Amino acid sequence: MSFSKRMSRIKPSGIRAVQKRIAGKSDMISFAAGLPDPALYPLEDLRKAADTMLEKEGATAFAYGLTKGYGPLLDYLTDRMNNREHVECTKENICILSGSQQGLGLAAMTFLDEGDVVITENPSYLGAINAFRPYGAEFVGVDTDDDGIVIEDLERALEENPKTKMIYVIPNFQNPTGKAWTLERRERFMEVVAKYDVAVVEDNPYGDLRFKGEPLPHLRALDKKGQVIYLGSFSKILSPGMRVAWTCASKEVATAFESLKETNDLQSPELTQMLTYYYLKMFDLEKHIEEIQVVYKERCELMVEMIQKYFPAEIKYTDPEGGMFLWLELPEGLDSDAILDDALAAGIAYIPGESFFSFDGVKNTIRMNFTMVKDDQIRDGIRILGDVFRKHIG
Amino acid sequence: MSFSKRMSRIKPSGIRAVQKRIAGKSDMISFAAGLPDPALYPLEDLRKAADTMLEKEGATAFAYGLTKGYGPLLDYLTDRMNNREHVECTKENICILSGSQQGLGLAAMTFLDEGDVVITENPSYLGAINAFRPYGAEFVGVDTDDDGIVIEDLERALEENPKTKMIYVIPNFQNPTGKAWTLERRERFMEVVAKYDVAVVEDNPYGDLRFKGEPLPHLRALDKKGQVIYLGSFSKILSPGMRVAWTCASKEVATAFESLKETNDLQSPELTQMLTYYYLKMFDLEKHIEEIQVVYKERCELMVEMIQKYFPAEIKYTDPEGGMFLWLELPEGLDSDAILDDALAAGIAYIPGESFFSFDGVKNTIRMNFTMVKDDQIRDGIRILGDVFRKHIG
Numbered sequence: 001m002s003f004s005k006r007m008s009r010i011k012p013s014g015i016r017a018v019q020k021r022i023a024g025k026s027d028m029i030s031f032a033a034g035l036p037d038p039a040l041y042p043l044e045d046l047r048k049a050a051d052t053m054l055e056k057e058g059a060t061a062f063a064y065g066l067t068k069g070y071g072p073l074l075d076y077l078t079d080r081m082n083n084r085e086h087v088e089c090t091k092e093n094i095c096i097l098s099g100s101q102q103g104l105g106l107a108a109m110t111f112l113d114e115g116d117v118v119i120t121e122n123p124s125y126l127g128a129i130n131a132f133r134p135y136g137a138e139f140v141g142v143d144t145d146d147d148g149i150v151i152e153d154l155e156r157a158l159e160e161n162p163k164t165k166m167i168y169v170i171p172n173f174q175n176p177t178g179k180a181w182t183l184e185r186r187e188r189f190m191e192v193v194a195k196y197d198v199a200v201v202e203d204n205p206y207g208d209l210r211f212k213g214e215p216l217p218h219l220r221a222l223d224k225k226g227q228v229i230y231l232g233s234f235s236k237i238l239s240p241g242m243r244v245a246w247t248c249a250s251k252e253v254a255t256a257f258e259s260l261k262e263t264n265d266l267q268s269p270e271l272t273q274m275l276t277y278y279y280l281k282m283f284d285l286e287k288h289i290e291e292i293q294v295v296y297k298e299r300c301e302l303m304v305e306m307i308q309k310y311f312p313a314e315i316k317y318t319d320p321e322g323g324m325f326l327w328l329e330l331p332e333g334l335d336s337d338a339i340l341d342d343a344l345a346a347g348i349a350y351i352p353g354e355s356f357f358s359f360d361g362v363k364n365t366i367r368m369n370f371t372m373v374k375d376d377q378i379r380d381g382i383r384i385l386g387d388v389f390r391k392h393i394g
Numbered sequence: 395m396s397f398s399k400r401m402s403r404i405k406p407s408g409i410r411a412v413q414k415r416i417a418g419k420s421d422m423i424s425f426a427a428g429l430p431d432p433a434l435y436p437l438e439d440l441r442k443a444a445d446t447m448l449e450k451e452g453a454t455a456f457a458y459g460l461t462k463g464y465g466p467l468l469d470y471l472t473d474r475m476n477n478r479e480h481v482e483c484t485k486e487n488i489c490i491l492s493g494s495q496q497g498l499g500l501a502a503m504t505f506l507d508e509g510d511v512v513i514t515e516n517p518s519y520l521g522a523i524n525a526f527r528p529y530g531a532e533f534v535g536v537d538t539d540d541d542g543i544v545i546e547d548l549e550r551a552l553e554e555n556p557k558t559k560m561i562y563v564i565p566n567f568q569n570p571t572g573k574a575w576t577l578e579r580r581e582r583f584m585e586v587v588a589k590y591d592v593a594v595v596e597d598n599p600y601g602d603l604r605f606k607g608e609p610l611p612h613l614r615a616l617d618k619k620g621q622v623i624y625l626g627s628f629s630k631i632l633s634p635g636m637r638v639a640w641t642c643a644s645k646e647v648a649t650a651f652e653s654l655k656e657t658n659d660l661q662s663p664e665l666t667q668m669l670t671y672y673y674l675k676m677f678d679l680e681k682h683i684e685e686i687q688v689v690y691k692e693r694c695e696l697m698v699e700m701i702q703k704y705f706p707a708e709i710k711y712t713d714p715e716g717g718m719f720l721w722l723e724l725p726e727g728l729d730s731d732a733i734l735d736d737a738l739a740a741g742i743a744y745i746p747g748e749s750f751f752s753f754d755g756v757k758n759t760i761r762m763n764f765t766m767v768k769d770d771q772i773r774d775g776i777r778i779l780g781d782v783f784r785k786h787i788g
Contacts, residue, residue, distance in 0.1 A: 001593045001621060002559075003650060004507045004529075010653050035458055043452045050444055058437045062633035064429055098492060101660040109528065113398045131657040134503065135398075165396075199395045227395060239456035241664035256397065259404050263525040264658065266495040270635035272663050 006134040014126060014355025018340070022349045029381035032349040033372035034175070036236045036324070040295060042279070042288050046239070049278040061271045067262045069096025069246070070273035076280055077232075081248050085207075087221045087230065089248050095257045098268045099243040100205055103231040104131035106247075106257045106264070107166065107201050112137045116165040119157055119198075121149055123327075123356035123365070125175045128168050128203065139358030140164070144174075146318075148181025151188045158196050166199045171219060173206040173323025176356045176367035180321055183216050190222040198227065199253070205233045205245075208289050210322035211297035226250035234276055236324070237289050242272040293322075299370040300326065302378050310386030312393050327353070328366040334392055335363040342388050348381050400528040408520060408749025412734070416743045423775035426743040427766035428569070430630045430718070434689060436673070436682050440633070443672040455665045461656045463490025463640070464667035470674055471626075475642050479601075481615045481624065483642050489651045492662045493637040494599055497625040498525035500641075500651045500658070501560065501595050506531045510559040513551050513592075515543055517721075517750035517759070519569045522562050522597065533752030534558070538568075542575025545582045552590050560593045565613060567600040567717025570750045570761035574715055577610050584616040592621065593647070599627045602683050604716035605691035620644035628670055630718070631683050636666040687716075693764040694720065696772050704780030706787050721747070722760040728786055729757040736782050742775050 015034060022028050053061060068074065074091050081087045081094070097103045104127070112118065114136035120129060122141035129139065140161055142153045149169060158164055169189075171181040181189070193200055202219045220230035226249075233245035247257055261267070279285070300320060307317050316329040330336060336352040343350065353365025373381065409428065416422050447455060462468065468485050475481045475488070491497045498521070506512065508530035514523060516535035523533065534555055536547045543563060552558055563583075565575040575583070587594055596613045614624035620643075627639035641651055655661070673679070694714060701711050710723040724730060730746040737744065747759025767775065 001505070001591055001647075004503065004505055004510075004559075006507075007504060007650060010657070012653075013656070038453045038457045041453060041456045043448075043456070046456060047448045047452060050448060054437075054441045054444060058441060059432045059435060060635075062435045062437070062440060062635045063432045064634045098659045098663075102658065105658040109398065110401060111395070111398055113400075116398075127657070127660070134654070134657065165398075197395060239665075240458045241454075241456045243659065243661070243663045253395075256401060259406075260528070262407070263404070263521070263528065264496065264499040265492045265637065266521070267637070269492075269637045269663055269666050271633075271669070272665055275665070 006136065009133045009136060011130060011133060013130065015351055018349060018351055021344060028347055028349055029373065029377045030349040031368040031373065031381060032351050033369045034324070035372055036240060036292070037295070037371050040292050041239055042283065045283045046275070046279055049282050050275055052282065053274050053278040057274065061274045063270060065267055065270040067267045068258050069094070069268065070270060070277060073273050073277040076277060077246050085218060085221070087218055087248055092251045093248050093254050095247050095254045095261065096268055096273060097245045097247060097261070098265065099235060100203060100231040100233045100245045101127060101131065102261070103229070103245065103247050103257070104128045104201070104203070106260050107199065107229055108132045108135045109260050110253065110256045111165045111199050115163060117161040117163045119154070119164055119167040120358055121169055121174065123176055123353060123362070124168060124358070125170060125203065126355050129358050132168070141358050144177070144179060146179065148179065148185035149189060151185065151192060154189065155192055158192070158198070164196065164198050166201060167193060168201045168203065169219070170203045172204055173209060173320055175206070175323070176325050176351070176353060177327035178318045178320030178323050178325045180216070186217060186219060186222060190219060193227060194225055200228045202228050202230045204231060205236050206323040208237045209293060209296060209324065211293040211300070212321040220248060229253055237292065238276065238279065238285065242276060244268065244272055244276045296324070296371055299373065299375070299378060302375055303368065303370045303382060306379055306382035310383045312386065312390050314393055315389060324369055324371045326368050326370065328368060330364040330366070330389065331393060332364055336366045337363065339388060339392050342391070343385060346384050346388055348385050348388070400530065403527045403530060405524060405527060407524065409745055412743060412745055415738060422741055422743050423767065423771045424743040425762040425767065425775060426745050427763045428718070429766055430634060430686070431689065431765050434686050435633055436677065439677045440669070440673055443676050444669055446676065447668050447672040451668065455668045457664060459661055459664040461661045462652050463488070463662065464664060464671060467667050467671040470671060471640050479612060479615070481612055481642055486645045487642050487648050489641050489648045489655065490662055490667060491639045491641060491655070492659065493629060494597060494625040494627045494639045495521060495525065496655070497623070497639065497641050498522045498595070498597070500654050501593065501623055502526045502529045503654050504647065504650045505559045505593050509557060511555040511557045513548070513558055513561040514752055515563055515568065517570055517747060517756070518562065518752070519564060519597065520749050523752050526562070535752050538571070538573060540573065542573065542579035543583060545579065545586060548583070549586055552586070552592070558590065558592050560595060561587060562595045562597065563613070564597045566598055567603060567714055569600070569717070570719050570745070570747060571721035572712045572714030572717050572719045574610070580611060580613060580616060584613060587621060588619055594622045596622050596624045598625060599630050600717040602631045603687060603690060603718065605687040605694070606715035614642060623647055631686065632670065632673065632679065636670060638662065638666055638670045690718070690765055693767065693769070693772060696769055697762065697764045697776060700773055700776035704777045706780070706784050708787055709783060718763055718765045720762050720764065722762060724758040724760070724783065725787060726758055730760045731757065733782060733786050736785070737779060740778050740782055742779050742782070
């Protein structure tokens with residue numbers, strides 16, 4: 001049986017390749033993770049919420065529901081978007097998703113024909129790039145600096161690529177770099193894209209993990225033309241294993257997502273949506289988020305401190321104000337994938353940065369996770385990694 | 395923003411159109427449902443399973459897991475396929491899905507390029523037809539008789555359509571007709587398709603709902619070339635709201651599904667997979683299935699009895715040995731969609747059959763559900779519907 005053309009476009013995940021190499025090695029210090037720390041799940045509260053839900057509405061939790069999502073959770077999300085995220089919307093703008101990843105696939109299905117162009121940041125989330133690949137789009141990367149996407153480069157990319165249908169960005173504590181866009185950059189970005197007939201996917205899984213500085217407006221809040229498809233998620237602030245996320249977009253796009261979701265998986269499980277809702281009703285999510293922020297802030301600051309102490313001065317690093325990752329740039333000419341052999345031999349894992357680019361060839365970058373490592377591991381791991389790097393820098 | 399070409403191919407569901415018309419009318423007798431009866435969910439047992447799971451492995455249930463599925467559930471399904479469904483396989487042939495519907499979408503993604511041909515039964519499950527539509531395939535319908543798909547017509551369809559990439563069938567108690575294929579028909583089907591380079595999607599949500607006769611081999615069990623993609627589901631025998639289903643296919647296809655699922659939604663929720671597994675470990679699913687069979691058998695037999703008593707003799711009906719539906723054929727020239735107005739005015743709902751065909755124009759058929767109606771409703775509903783039909787037959 002011959003597969004469709006799109007199957008030849010699928011690329012294995014570079015993260016998985018590393019994770020396979022370290023599987024089962026329990027003494028490894030791993031900066032390769034992409035997970036929130038399970039020790040921070042509000043387990044007891046989730047159990048109480050599950051008990052109450054199953055007692056009160058068990059039959060509903062196990063039955064079919066609507067494709068768009070569980071009604072009370074849709075109401076909660078509408079309220080949250082308006083009053084906490086400062087995005088004006090009604091329930092018609094919302095569609096519940098099985099994780100933000102589903103939003104990426106649905107955005108691709110909604111907008112991309114073969115030969116269309118997708119603009120992403122350089123680098124970007126590889127799970128998004130991989131979700132877009134099967135649809136046969138071309139990728140154009142736009143560089144980012146410390147303030148966010150570089151507007152002049154974006155303008156040039158849009159001018160040079162009239163077939164651009166979609167722009168994918170992560171303005172808050174990006175995976176992989178940890179960078180957040182400034183307010184000015186957000187405003188200028190929206191001014192530029194408003195001149196073009198393009199959809200903007202604003203992926204925001206990490207926005208609530210801000211542990212320094214003030215929250216900045218979402219692109220969707222600055223969006224006057226209904227171009228922005230905002231993706232929010234409970235994965236990093238409550239539980240990734242429940243796979244509850246949502247989009248907030250124009251009515252047309254939210255409806256398109258609903259139609260496609262019906263053909264793709266009918267609906268997200270009623271059980272996980274209801275459990276999320278019961279937790280939100282019975283407990284204080286914002287207080288829980290603050291607890292996560294405190295822990296991640298300590299780990300991130302310790303990692304930066306150790307990098308300053310132990311890494312060769314030639315290595316550049318980001319100093320994130322939130323999220324789960326920071327980003328290293330080794331001197332040109334070094335190959336982080338080759339160095340990984342030595343690092344693994346020394347008991348340290350990380351993700352080489354190349355697979356976060358839509359094109360091959362960027363060899364000297366590294367994604368470092370700080371949410372799944374304890375203080376001792378950060379101290380030891382960064383010190384050892386510093387030695388490994390020093391050997392290669394020579 | 396302009397949508398992709400595939401968005402213009404999406405068709406609203408004919409079932410939903412009816413359900414919107416009857417929403418909120420609680421005194422309506424509805425034969426329009428497509429649900430298992432929620433009164434039959436093993437609620438107490440599911441609650442106990444949830445309690446135990448959250449106590450023992452709460453952190454795992456709320457964490458990320460593997461795209462392919464929760465390990466112990468994969469082992470259970472491998473065992474179930476071998477020892478209960480008599481399909482030889484290993485864990486490498488299995489991939490857990492978010493409902494069978496996800497399997498339909500993934501099969502389309504895996505096999506269909508624009509202009510390819512998909513063969514379906516006439517009629518077929520409209521949720522499958524709608525899942526295939528976005529990919530730009532052409533549909534060719536093959537008629538069924540009381541024994542299953544008509545082999546001569548299938549051979550002709552395959553010969554006349556060299557671009558056929560996929561055949562979609564429901565050999566057990568099909569939605570919408572309730573028909574089951576005979577053993578001979580299954581064997582001849584597999585002989586014919588083995589001569590062609592086509593994938594066969596064997597959708598089996600209803601196989602366990604056999605309340606008469608003996609189980610027959612799955613196509614996947616008769617498959618010597620690895621062509622058959624079997625889709626199994628817990629939706630009709632345990633809970634549809636958990637969205638736990640699986641495929642059993644060749645290793646190549648199971649791996650393709652896993653890769654695509656990673657880009658589409660990363661994984662099914664760990665929570666629902668683990669809860670399903672804990673239920674299976676702690677309780678007796680087969681005993682629960684027998685309880686469902688007894689209830690559905692009574693309702694189906696009563697419906698057939700009432701049809702014989704109250705419907706005009708010109709109306710043909712199927713007499714299913716399992717499943718959730720039976721199928722009516724009104725005399726040629728009658729329009730079941732037009733008659734629905736009178737039926738609704740008389741307090742009775744059903745689904746006009748036209749939308750279960752991949753082409754327009756079959757006006758005289760009706761899908762009747764017997765799982766969501768009580769005995770009194772069946773008696774009254776069929777009697778009233780008989781009067782409505784008689785008026786139109788004249």
